[in-house]
Amino acid sequence: MKFLTTNFVRCPISKCDNSLKAFPLQYKNCELIQEELEFNPEFLANILDRLNWEAIIAVAGDLGNDSLPPTKPENVDPKDPENEQLLKDLHTLLIETQITEGEMHCGECGHIYYIKSSIPNFLLPPHLV
Amino acid sequence: MGNKYLLYLAKAHLDFRRAELESLADLYNLKVDLSNLSEDSPFVIVEIENDDLAAKWISRSILCRGVYEYWGETTEDWGQLHESVKQNSRSKWEKYAKTSFKFDFIGYQGSRNQKSQVEVIEQFSYLPFTGPIRMKKPDVVFTVIEQFIENTETSTRKFFGREVGLSEREKGVLDKFDLRKRRYVGTTSFEAELSLVTVNVAQTNVGKIMYDPFVGTGSFLVTGAHFGALTIGSDIDMKPLMGKKKNTIQANFKQYGTSLNFLDTCTMDFTHNAFRKDFIIDTICCDPPYGVREGLKVLGTSRPEHFVGKENIEIDGIKAFLRKDYVPTKKAYSLGNMLDDLLDFAAKRLPIDGRLVFWMPVANDEDYTTSIPHHEKLELKYNCVQKFNKWSRRMLCYVKRDDGYEGQTIRAGEVIKNEFRNRYFSGFNEASLD
Numbered sequence: 001m002k003f004l005t006t007n008f009v010r011c012p013i014s015k016c017d018n019s020l021k022a023f024p025l026q027y028k029n030c031e032l033i034q035e036e037l038e039f040n041p042e043f044l045a046n047i048l049d050r051l052n053w054e055a056i057i058a059v060a061g062d063l064g065n066d067s068l069p070p071t072k073p074e075n076v077d078p079k080d081p082e083n084e085q086l087l088k089d090l091h092t093l094l095i096e097t098q099i100t101e102g103e104m105h106c107g108e109c110g111h112i113y114y115i116k117s118s119i120p121n122f123l124l125p126p127h128l129v
Numbered sequence: 130m131g132n133k134y135l136l137y138l139a140k141a142h143l144d145f146r147r148a149e150l151e152s153l154a155d156l157y158n159l160k161v162d163l164s165n166l167s168e169d170s171p172f173v174i175v176e177i178e179n180d181d182l183a184a185k186w187i188s189r190s191i192l193c194r195g196v197y198e199y200w201g202e203t204t205e206d207w208g209q210l211h212e213s214v215k216q217n218s219r220s221k222w223e224k225y226a227k228t229s230f231k232f233d234f235i236g237y238q239g240s241r242n243q244k245s246q247v248e249v250i251e252q253f254s255y256l257p258f259t260g261p262i263r264m265k266k267p268d269v270v271f272t273v274i275e276q277f278i279e280n281t282e283t284s285t286r287k288f289f290g291r292e293v294g295l296s297e298r299e300k301g302v303l304d305k306f307d308l309r310k311r312r313y314v315g316t317t318s319f320e321a322e323l324s325l326v327t328v329n330v331a332q333t334n335v336g337k338i339m340y341d342p343f344v345g346t347g348s349f350l351v352t353g354a355h356f357g358a359l360t361i362g363s364d365i366d367m368k369p370l371m372g373k374k375k376n377t378i379q380a381n382f383k384q385y386g387t388s389l390n391f392l393d394t395c396t397m398d399f400t401h402n403a404f405r406k407d408f409i410i411d412t413i414c415c416d417p418p419y420g421v422r423e424g425l426k427v428l429g430t431s432r433p434e435h436f437v438g439k440e441n442i443e444i445d446g447i448k449a450f451l452r453k454d455y456v457p458t459k460k461a462y463s464l465g466n467m468l469d470d471l472l473d474f475a476a477k478r479l480p481i482d483g484r485l486v487f488w489m490p491v492a493n494d495e496d497y498t499t500s501i502p503h504h505e506k507l508e509l510k511y512n513c514v515q516k517f518n519k520w521s522r523r524m525l526c527y528v529k530r531d532d533g534y535e536g537q538t539i540r541a542g543e544v545i546k547n548e549f550r551n552r553y554f555s556g557f558n559e560a561s562l563d
Contacts, residue, residue: 001393002393038388119395120393121396123457126457
């Protein structure tokens with residue numbers, strides 16, 4: 001599971017639908033790997049628009065990274081060399097950092113979802129569907 | 130007023146031509162009149178502003194082979210073709226007087242031998258081209274395209290034009306995505322050609338997010354990624370997502386050089402979806418399980434009374450359902466209900482003009498029109514059929530419309546149960562057993 005995906009998933013249980021605590025999930029006991037992938041500044045600049053920055057900071061914190069800028073970098077021109085370091089850092093964090101095993105806890109209902117062999121599992125028991 | 134161009138189409142999936150060509154034109158904001166497009170002919174003449182637009186439009190196509198600037202045509206002999214070329218293209222000649230060039234021959238349902246090709250080329254000596262002839266990388270390619278009477282050396286229709294752009298098909302994309310050459314496939318993997326057409330009709334594109342809620346081995350993800358989309362999939366069945374040893378969905382992306390375009394696959398029942406509500410999914414492509422090779426399942430149980438109180442069971446002091454090794458129950462579901470859920474999901478999650486493209490099976494002796502689901506905020510844009518012996522599958526394309534759109538909702542859950550599976554296994558010989 002790429003770090004990037006943590007920014008797109010929340011607790012799927014319907015009673016958590018309107019809770020602000022169901023996103024992002026809280027990441028615990030995670031095993032991480034870095035997988036080297038081609039750096040593409042345009043791709044990252046495009047992704048930036050889709051990110052919930054507060055959730056990026058929260059999940060990075062769960063995983064032991066407290067070095068992110070507190071506000072989302074806006075209007076990042078991928079062709080400007082001044083942005084290269086920022087985009088490279090984001091590439092390393094969002095794309096290359098992957099969670100191979102771990103737990104995702106819902107801050108609202110406390111349900112635990114697992115990441116197994118890099119695949120997050122959101123299946124629910126019968127009493128929660 | 131545009132310039133005249135000739136499209137040369139592949140003899141494949143004729144019912145899908147219009148859907149693909151219109152969708153790609155719309156994707157690139159190209160206004161083009163395709164009213165002359167017909168299933169009976171591999172040729173259509175269109176008007177487009179310039180070469181660049183024409184080439185861009187066709188570059189992604191799977192069902193078109195190439196686009197040519199129109200210089201002339203005939204249904205009679207060579208003399209008539211030359212008359213037509215002189216009449217239609219004289220004003221264009223000077224531009225190519227000094228550029229390097231070559232002649233190319235294309236035969237539909239036949240071909241012309243090399244000796245005869247040379248004879249034809251010699252007839253074009255009236256063209257005032259003094260540039261060098263280059264067989265490799267010439268600046269301009271002039272193409273003779275002929276339609277032959279099958280298994281003969283007689284051509285009944287001849288075109289002459291200047292090559293403007295070739296399609297993905299001509300550049301070998303079908304071979305590249307051939308399932309036999311793909312590292313990781315399964316019994317439900319979707320064939321290369323139509324999975325490429327699917328993502329074209331869905332208008333997946335660079336920088337867009339594409340989601341497949343029945344992802345399986347990821348057939349639509351790799352073709353969507355080929356056209357630049359960031360792809361994500363989910364499946365209620367974990368097995369195909371895990372792959373077999375080193376053969377995985379990720380390995381397929383690596384094979385195609387698009388690892389960056391793969392986001393993730395999740396084990397998930399898409400009707401209990403974990404994507405946050407404001408995560409924009411630009412397009413949805415899928416082939417929902419028909420229940421032929423795999424049962425159609427969703428989360429839950431068909432015997433709820435059996436599970437009363439089971440949520441309190443603990444193992445080693447931890448609630449059983451919160452343990453890593455817990456396997457949730459699933460229950461059978463009907464294809465119709467699943468399609469209704471899919472349309473509801475698409476109507477909620479797609480942006481305006483976003484597309485949902487999915488496949489559904491129909492027995493050939495049934496009236497399919499009654500079983501196609503509709504949603505009031507989704508316009509059914511295309512309904513293309515691929516026919517097999519006794520059954521067909523239909524590719525349905527819906528476009529999300531704005532609040533002002535007032536469509537009709539027709540639930541498939543009322544009409545489609547799981548009879549397709551029963552009929553499939555009974556060889557379509559008898560009515561549904563169900």
